[in-house]
Amino acid sequence: MTPTTMFGRTAFLAAALALLLVTASGAQAACSDPAAPYVDWSNCDKYGAVLKRTDLKYASLKGTDLTLASLSYADLNNADLTYAVLYLADLTNATLTNADLTNAKLMDGNGEYAADLSGATWTDGRVCAAGSMGACN
Numbered sequence: 001m002t003p004t005t006m007f008g009r010t011a012f013l014a015a016a017l018a019l020l021l022v023t024a025s026g027a028q029a030a031c032s033d034p035a036a037p038y039v040d041w042s043n044c045d046k047y048g049a050v051l052k053r054t055d056l057k058y059a060s061l062k063g064t065d066l067t068l069a070s071l072s073y074a075d076l077n078n079a080d081l082t083y084a085v086l087y088l089a090d091l092t093n094a095t096l097t098n099a100d101l102t103n104a105k106l107m108d109g110n111g112e113y114a115a116d117l118s119g120a121t122w123t124d125g126r127v128c129a130a131g132s133m134g135a136c137n
Contacts, residue, residue: 035059091115 031044035054043063053073063083072092079099086106094115104123117132128136 096120 037057117128122136
């Protein structure tokens with residue numbers, strides 16, 4: 001084996017390892033990531049978080065504790081809120097169009113939430129009708 005061949009293989013392996021490490025670290029959910037569309041905050045503690053007017057479209061919020069969070073005017077279109085805890089969260093004028101709230105914990109599963117729930121999957125698995133404002137119809 002020549003030095004050129006050995007160097008070529010070593011450089012290739014080093015590049016492959018670096019790519020693997022970057023890819024693996026990018027796939028991890030980070031609770032400290034900033035609020036943004038597609039953020040993965042699965043199972044994070046966001047108790048009391050101030051997320052007013054935040055764009056969280058397509059966010060993964062599975063099992064996230066959003067107790068007492070301020071989500072007024074937040075855009076949660078197509079967000080995954082399965083098993084999320086939303087006790088006393090402020091959802092005033094939030095948009096949850098097509099969001100998935102299956103098995104989410106709300107203060108009162110039949111209450112008024114002053115949010116657009118059109119097409120959302122409710123806590124019991126039923127899909128809210130278009131124009132559902134504040135309650136899943």
